[in-house]
Amino acid sequence: MTQKLGSFPGGLKLNGQKKRSTQVAIRKMPLSKKLILPLQQHIGEASIPIVSVGDKVLKGQKIAKAEGHVSVALHAPSSGTIIAIDEQPIPHPSGLSALCISIETDGEDQWIKRQPIKDFTEHTEHEIRQLIRDAGIVGLGGAGFPSFIKLNPGVHHHVETLIINGVECEPYITCDDMIMRERAEGILDGIEIMCYALHVKNCVIAIEDNKPEAISALELALGARPHLKETNVVVIPTRYPTGSEKQLIQVVTGKQVPTGGLPIDIGIVSHNVGTTYAIARSIKHGEPLISRIVTVTGREVEHAGNFETLFGTPMHELLEFCGTKRQPEEPFILGGPMMGYNLSGDHLPVTKTANCIIVGVDDGAKASTPLPCIRCGECATACPVSLLPQQLYWHSRAKDLDKAKEYNLFDCIECGCCSYVCPSEIPLVHYFRFAKTEIMNQQQEHAKADIARIRHENRLARLELEQQEKELRQQQRKAALAATQAAKVKQAAELPTEPQTTDSQETQ
């Protein structure tokens, strides 16, 4: 059933470089000695540790609980003992450190007792969502947004379409492709659970036309499940960045998510195929999210491919396992070549949002000195969100952040199309990221300044009040004194013979 497809402006035709890592099936990364688990592996509040140093934990045991609404739990990827809960460098463009739990594995890899659910329809949607939250499931497409929130349609929203995002439009990354080829059954189980939780029937699995094997695998699996007749595979023309949530919604349904709004506002929910599979595992097999498929590829990698890797595995072990010719501290890319960021630390752990590691981009950009912007408008034509990157660049460079906000800076999805087509090779996305963090920092500063002003004004008011009370008390005392003195003088007038000096009391 070919649905009429919409499209979005701009975008790029990129060389997929996918063949490199899809020749071999998904392999399992052997267990490593030490696992480092950052507590902040998702968007929202970091989770709070519930274990202490020295505890023995089993595989799949919860070691940190969710904190606040937008947060999920964290589980031990393998059995062992907790050796440290301290600040460790985490995979982040800043290279800074954050609170992590380190586990020394004992090699037994012994599972905790799991409660798989045979028939999820017996549970209410709320219970299903709680189970998914307790299993620590987050969006595996790269953002890491807690999935249980996107499974809650809320009171006044009716979900019309569930989109399963198997587009994977960024070059080099193939983890979604391989998971669709080898684990189509698991994905369909996940779809059933999500359709139940969202009360939705119409489900679309969107796949780019450069993944024929994945398309056939899923269509075969769908054939065997007649009750999923409302679910169908939709083949999307290959174009970057179709995989971005808003652009995919525009292609599949032709509708646009309002700025600052969520897809649920127009009755659409989208999930990554990896997340769908993880949801199925958490409900049907009671397994929390403790590992994910990571693509390791690039010119320097001998056995490029996809690896089921436990979270916390140090990246350099993964790279050595694939035979990468790389000196320590040599930079590599985490994520895709268009939206990922470069890291160089060796002991950085694999986290829930690490979908791909690239060592040596083949057709990478050459080092160059950027020329000034000639306002040619190529970037505006290439922008899938129809922004004006040349104006955003102009104002971000001038640090005129209000103007940058006026030109919808925060609608920029940082896809990199503008930097790609820029004839002056200006790092446009870098300017926009700088402007965004500057604006956010400024907003925090203003919020703090407003609080400081209120506290200052309250303090002045309080001091004012105390001052008035002191004066009041002084007046009362003076009045009382005057009264007593007057009484004395009257008394003295009646008994003229005994003059009394009263000034000594006053100065007391």
Add this chain to the structure above:
Amino acid sequence: MLTAILAITLLALILGLVLGFAAIRFKVEGDPIADQIDKILPQTQCGQCSFAGCRPYAEAIAAGEVDINRCPPGGEATIHALADLLEVEFKPLDEECGVEKPKMLAVIDEDRCIGCTLCIQACPVDAILGAAKHMHTVIASECTGCELCLPPCPVDCIDMVETKPKPNTWRWPDPAHIDLKLGDQP
């Protein structure tokens, strides 16, 4: 000659009337500009601009008595914002008021604090918790780094600590500075 003088005085009379009427009709009260300026100032209430707090400094600027570059905590960004608002030329920070330094937080060394409450009275935003003869501590989220609590402390147990950026408050480096030297980047 007489008619000329008469004509001019007549003209003056009529127009004077018009102006008098207009002056009454368009009376203006309050000074909204001072609030706008106050909104821009960083509210550290530190007094480095030689005014008792940010509000007095804002009122002085609105009245035009003082320059816009006397606020070290606000630094260049605040001066740029004030220059934009008031349509005046940007002037670099006045050295005499102090130099722009990264945001600092006051921390009390708990071994040496004797609970004398002098710093509590000095803090313009009540960011120090404690009572007489009891341990004092600074509320980190409320401290504006104005350093007013340093002088009154008899045992000098308060020192300024730079705030370490965390991954979610980290800011991307400014590409404008590294623009031309990009070639030799790693």
Add this chain to the structure above:
Amino acid sequence: MTDYALILISTILVNNIVLVKFLGLCPFMGVSRKLETAIGMGLATTFVLTLSSISSYLINEYLLAPLGIEFLRTISFIFVIAVVVQFTELVVHKTSPILYQVLGIFLPLITTNCAVLGVALLNVQQGHGFLESALYGFGAAIGFSMVLIIFAAMRERIAVADVPVAFQGAAIGLITAGLMSMAFMGFAGLVHV
């Protein structure tokens, strides 16, 4: 009717008060730093210029001419313009205090704006009737505001350009104004007034 249109075209485009007749240059340079203030100044000047060119015509026609005291023309024109500007200042102060603060000294400065006095005197010199002098004042003001707004938008962009330090600010502004007036010479001869 067509000659009214010709007056308008000639005052706005052909001999534009700022770029061709080089009148009213100080507010032109002073208030063109930001677009919003330029628009505010444009409106204020249009209001003042139209009003003052009408009132200066009336005074010249019904006060100075019958009494034969034309030699008082300049002083009385200045007088009227000052009053109109003071009136405008009160109105602006009341309606938008921000514009009042931002225009600052340039609002009272309209009194000494040579364009305003220039238009009044040119009206008399060219013997315009009542409607003609009103149109002439209005056209000159529209010309002034239009060029001021265009210039302000350009200066906002140039303010961020990598201009050599010696030329930043008013210097590059003057050069840009010079190039603009060169471009406006294209309209020369458009209308034979």
Add this chain to the structure above:
Amino acid sequence: MPLSRLSSPFLAGTNRVTLQMLQLLAALIPAIIAIVYFFGPSVLITMTLAVVVALLAEAILLRLRNRPLKPFLTDGSAVVTAVLLAIALPPLAPWWLTVTGILFAIIFAKHLYGGLGYNPFNPAMVAYVLLLISFPLEMTTWLPVANLSEHPLDISSAFQFIFNGQLTSSIDTVSGATPLDAMKTQIGLHQIPAYIFQQPVFGLWGGKGWEWINLWLAVGGVFLLYRRVISWHIPVAMLIGLSTISLVTWLIAPELTGSPLFHLISGGTMLGAFFIATDPVTASTTVKGKIVFGAGVGLLTYIIRVWGGYPDGVAFAVLIMNMLVPLIDYYTQPKVYGAVKR
């Protein structure tokens, strides 16, 4: 292997400023050949002189502002400005005219604003207008194409004329009006266009020789469109703008000026539409803005040509629209994805 970018994206396309400028120069070659064919080789001399002076001025200025020389000299923007100015100038323009023009363009119109990318006015047109206003005589003396075909001008005599002013070969009259100029002066004398067209300076539809130059410029322009160096919005908007207003006035008052076709292929129309108005630095950048910009240039060109004081209005029209670009860009922002209401 170090990464070449500080942050993503790490891939990059092949589009470069230098490539764009080279393709623009390539697109000009057929027209240059036509000019040499009709007006003799003098334009080649003017062009080389302009390019040399332009690069020299650019080098000195970059040195003064201690900017790296190599990236800015090789981006080709100075060469393009020089070539465009040389084509716009009369073929036998004296050397000092070209030098003053190109120096003014590179120093005042470009580097004073910060060099490539920051100048609000098109440097070539600023120089052309400066020369047109300051040296009207030299700027309006064109070799009449008619007698050139009888005894063509060779390179040495052209060189002689450009550098020291006298003419060795037997051509007596040097000064002759351009077709546009001739049309305007004749109209001034209340001739009707049909009769004016019989004069030798006019060819089949426009000026003799001029029509071919404009056609070859249009061919170059189409090549640029095909290579996506320029977008179609500005040239199409300008040509449509020009032809609609000329069609309207031609229907109402045919005696006022020549036919729309005449205006399309005479003077600097095609050069303006495809090569000058589309200069990305000084033109509008938004899609709707480009259409407004192009239409504006077309309208103003026609108004100045027919009612203005100067024979060809393209230069003035481009400069005036360059002035309006910041305003146009501000008011023609595209609708952003998910914009609820604009």
